[in-house]
Amino acid sequence: MLKKIALTVSLLCPLLLNAFGVQISPIKLNIDQTHKVGIINLKNLSGKDSMVKISLYKWSQDDKGKTIETKVDKSEKFIVTPKIFRLQARQSKAIRITKIATSKKDHEQSFYRVFVEELSTEVGLKGLPNLYAMNLPMILNESLEKESLIIVSHSGTSLKIKTGSKKMVKIKHVKFLDKTGSLIYEKNVGQYVLPGKTIEVDFNKNKTDGIHKIILGYDSGSKEIIL
Numbered sequence: 001m002l003k004k005i006a007l008t009v010s011l012l013c014p015l016l017l018n019a020f021g022v023q024i025s026p027i028k029l030n031i032d033q034t035h036k037v038g039i040i041n042l043k044n045l046s047g048k049d050s051m052v053k054i055s056l057y058k059w060s061q062d063d064k065g066k067t068i069e070t071k072v073d074k075s076e077k078f079i080v081t082p083k084i085f086r087l088q089a090r091q092s093k094a095i096r097i098t099k100i101a102t103s104k105k106d107h108e109q110s111f112y113r114v115f116v117e118e119l120s121t122e123v124g125l126k127g128l129p130n131l132y133a134m135n136l137p138m139i140l141n142e143s144l145e146k147e148s149l150i151i152v153s154h155s156g157t158s159l160k161i162k163t164g165s166k167k168m169v170k171i172k173h174v175k176f177l178d179k180t181g182s183l184i185y186e187k188n189v190g191q192y193v194l195p196g197k198t199i200e201v202d203f204n205k206n207k208t209d210g211i212h213k214i215i216l217g218y219d220s221g222s223k224e225i226i227l
Contacts, residue, residue, distance in 0.1 A: 021046035022087070022134070024116060029138040031099050033107060038138065040114065043092040050087045051119040054080050054095055059111040059137065065191070065199030069113060077102055084119075099140060109166060111194055112138040137192065143167050150193075152216060152225050161216065162198040169193045170219040174201055179212040 022044055029038040044050055056072040072078060077100040087093050097114070101107060115135045143166035150169060151162045163169050171189040178184055185203070193199050214225040 022050060022052075022116070022118065024134060024136065027136055029097070029114060029136060030142050031097065031138065032141050033101070036099050036101070038097045040095045040097070040116075040136075041092060042087055042095065042116065044087045044089055047089050049089055051084070052087050052093075053084045053117045053119055054082075054097075055115040055117065056080065056097070056138070057113045057115065057135075059113045059194075061194050061197040061199070063198065065193065065197060072112065077106070097138070107141060109143050109195075110140045111168065112140065114138050137168070139168065143195070148218065148220055150216065150218065150223050152214070152223065154214065154225065154227060157203055159201045159203070159214070159216075160198055161193055161201060163193045163195050166195045168195060171199070171201070172217040172219065174203070175215040175217070176203070176211045177213040177215065178210050181213075184209075184211055 022042060025041050029040060031038045040054075042052065056076070056078055057069040058072055058076075060068045060070075062068060079096075079098040079100065081096045081098070082093075085093065099106065113135045114137075115133055117133045145165055145167045147165070148167040148169045149164035151164050153160045159174065161171060170192050173189055174187045175183060176185045187201065187203055189201055191199055191201075212227060214227065216223045216225070
C-alpha cells in the first residue's frame with residue numbers, strides 16, 4: 001500500500017519537500033524538441049539512506065476534472081536514468097528523463113506525471129510497501145501561448161473553471177468579495193486544469209452570502225468575475 005505524504009511548496013525556491021526530508025526540484029518539468037532531456041534533482045536532507053524508484057504516468061482529466069493516470073509503457077519511448085537507486089543520507093542525485101521521438105505524435109503537446117517513490121530498505125525491495133510517493137507534472141512540447149484563456153461559470157455552491165487555450169493552468173485560490181471590496185471568504189485550490197478541461201470548485205454557501213465579486217488566482221495572473 002502506498003503511503004502518501006502531504007507536500008509543501010517553497011515560494012522562494014522551486015522545490016517539493018516531503019515529511020521524510022526528501023527534496024525535489026523543479027516542481028514542473030518541460031521536455032521539448034530542442035531540449036529532449038529533462039532533469040530532476042533529488043536531495044536527501046535526512047540522516048538515513050533512501051531507496052528510490054521513478055515511474056512515469058500519462059496524465060489526463062475527465063469531464064469533472066478528476067485526474068486519470070495511466071502508467072507509461074515501452075511504446076512511449078522514455079528513458080529514465082537511473083530508475084531505481086539508493087539516495088544516500090545528506091546526498092543529492094540527478095535523474096535524467098529522455099524522450100526519443102519516433103512519430104509525428106511525439107511532437108505534439110502531451111501531459112505526464114513523474115512519481116518519486118521511496119521503497120523500504122530494511123528487508124529488500126521485493127513485495128514491500130512504499131514509504132511515500134511524491135509527484136510532479138511533466139509536459140512534452142509545452143504550448144508557447146503566453147496567455148491562458150480561462151472561462152468561469154458560477155452555479156449554486158460551485159465554480160466551473162475551464163481552460164479555452166492550449167495552456168495548462170494551475171488554479172491557486174478563489175477569493176469572494178462583497179460590494180465594498182472586502183474579503184468575505186478565501187479558498188485555496190492548488191489544482192491544475194489541462195487544456196480544454198473543466199474542474200469544479202465547491203465552496204461553503206454560508207460563508208459566501210453577499211458576494212459581489214470573485215477573484216480567481218492562477219499561476220500566471222488573476223481573473224475577476226462580477227456576479
